[in-house]
Amino acid sequence: MNTEDHTTRTLLLSQKANATLLISRGSTSNVDLAAETLSSGHSQIKAFDLNNITQSGYDFNKDGLLMGWGLRNSVGVAEHPVTGGIYSVENSVDQIMRQGKDAHQNNPGEEMNFHGYLNGTAYGPQGSNYGYPYCFAAWVPADLPDNANLTVGSNFAMGDQNSTINDTYCAEQTAPRLTFQAHMAPLDMKFNNSGTEAWVTFHGSW
Amino acid sequence: MALVATGLTKPRSLQFDSAGNLLVVQAGSGIVNLALQDNGGTCLSVKSRKNVVQNGGVSIPILRILPWPS
Numbered sequence: 001m002n003t004e005d006h007t008t009r010t011l012l013l014s015q016k017a018n019a020t021l022l023i024s025r026g027s028t029s030n031v032d033l034a035a036e037t038l039s040s041g042h043s044q045i046k047a048f049d050l051n052n053i054t055q056s057g058y059d060f061n062k063d064g065l066l067m068g069w070g071l072r073n074s075v076g077v078a079e080h081p082v083t084g085g086i087y088s089v090e091n092s093v094d095q096i097m098r099q100g101k102d103a104h105q106n107n108p109g110e111e112m113n114f115h116g117y118l119n120g121t122a123y124g125p126q127g128s129n130y131g132y133p134y135c136f137a138a139w140v141p142a143d144l145p146d147n148a149n150l151t152v153g154s155n156f157a158m159g160d161q162n163s164t165i166n167d168t169y170c171a172e173q174t175a176p177r178l179t180f181q182a183h184m185a186p187l188d189m190k191f192n193n194s195g196t197e198a199w200v201t202f203h204g205s206w
Numbered sequence: 207m208a209l210v211a212t213g214l215t216k217p218r219s220l221q222f223d224s225a226g227n228l229l230v231v232q233a234g235s236g237i238v239n240l241a242l243q244d245n246g247g248t249c250l251s252v253k254s255r256k257n258v259v260q261n262g263g264v265s266i267p268i269l270r271i272l273p274w275p276s
Contacts, residue, residue, distance in 0.1 A: 178207075187218045197248075199210075201217040201230060 005029045006073045016084035017118035019050040025060065026073030027132070030094050031158075035070065035133050043132050044069040045077065045088060047118055067115040070129035070173060074113065076189035076200065086115040089186035089200055090176070092136055096158055099145040109139030109153065110184050111176035112200075128174045131155050135170035139182045153179040208248045211240055229258065236260040 006026030014020040024045045027035050035043035041061035048064045058064060067086060068074075076089035090111035096104045113130055116123025131137075135157055141150040146167070150156055155170040180186060185203035192199070216233040223229055228240040236259040243253040 188220045190220055190222070192222075199220060199228075201214075201220045203216055203218065203233075 005032075008075060010075055010077050012077045012079065014047075014079055014084070014118050015081065016079065017047075020118050021048045021050055022046070022067065022077055022079075022086065022118075023048065023060065023064075024071070024074050024077050024088065026071075026075070026091075031133050032072075033133055035072070038066075038069060043071050043073070045071060045074060045086075045115060065118075066127040068113065068126075068128060068130050068174070070132040070135075071113065072132040075187045078189040078191055078198065079118075080195050081191050081193060082195040084117045084119055084121075086118065087177070087189060087198070088113050088115065089180075089189050090130075091185050091187075092182075093132070093158065094183070094206075096136065098156070098158060099160055101145050103143050103145075104182075106140035106143050106182050107138060108136030108156075109176075109179035109182055110186050111137050111180070112178040112186070112189070112198075113174070114177045125174045130176075131170060131173040134158060134165045135173050137176050137179045139179060208250065210242070210250050211252045214238070 005028050010024040012022040022045060025041060027043045032042055034040040039061055045067040046064035047067055048058050071090055072093060073091040074088040075091060078087050090113060092108045092110055096107055116126035135155040138144060138150045138152060138154045138156050141147040144150060144156060153176055155173050155175050157166050157170045161167065183205040185206065186200045187203050188201045190199045214230060214232055215235055217230050218233050219231040221229045228242060230238050232238060236257060239256050239258045240252045241254045243251045245251060
């Protein structure tokens with residue numbers, strides 16, 4: 001994998017699922033349209049079985065279990081020590097516009113997302129799309145045009161709505177579990193041993 | 207959600223050490239060790255702070271070796 005922007009990759013070894021490595025990979029730019037295509041491998045979290053690596057190694061784009069896509073740059077990834085649930089924290093888009101209005105000061109919110117489990121416990125939205133590059137979580141809905149149906153954490157469409165990309169489509173993408181203030185840039189997430197708290201570092205606006 | 211520590215510069219990775227102190231990587235400046243004060247409930251504050259590694263211009267990741275297979 002080579003990209004220009006968002007060059008870090010997050011690795012997490014599961015404590016619950018034997019020899020399972022999670023990898024989070026972000027976008028190549030602020031609005032990376034390649035992330036719209038699953039086979040691009042951009043803006044995804046995937047899990048890989050380290051027991052079955054072939055000689056040439058896995059191809060991130062083709063192999064592995066998809067935990068989620070449409071995740072702009074989810075740098076922090078954590079596994080709940082009790083339930084094994086997989087969580088991530090998301091660095092969302094800069095300079096957002098909506099229907100001609102510059103809404104970037106207080107939107108979109110950063111996100112904490114949930115991706116199910118690695119032990120085979122079924123979770124419907126595992127591997128689902130979390131919105132990027134078109135849908136983002138509202139932080140201050142009042143700053144967004146056409147906000148009657150939006151609350152904090154609602155997925156809304158960036159730019160101008162059309163017949164395919166609109167708030168209805170965005171409402172069908174997986175919404176965050178928690179929404180944080182815009183541009184806080186969460187970069188890591190750790191649980192305490194009992195799993196009663198999650199700790200998150202926030203870089204703050206770049 | 208509770209705010210525990212402020213005044214960090216470009217914080218990235220975080221990890222707890224075996225004594226319960228919070229280690230935080232500050233990109234470009236190194237690793238800081240935050241000793242925490244439990245004020246009851248979910249109220250935590252930083253009791254003291256010291257530099258573990260001071261390093262300008264270098265981003266140092268924290269690596270944790272996990273027992274494997276678990």
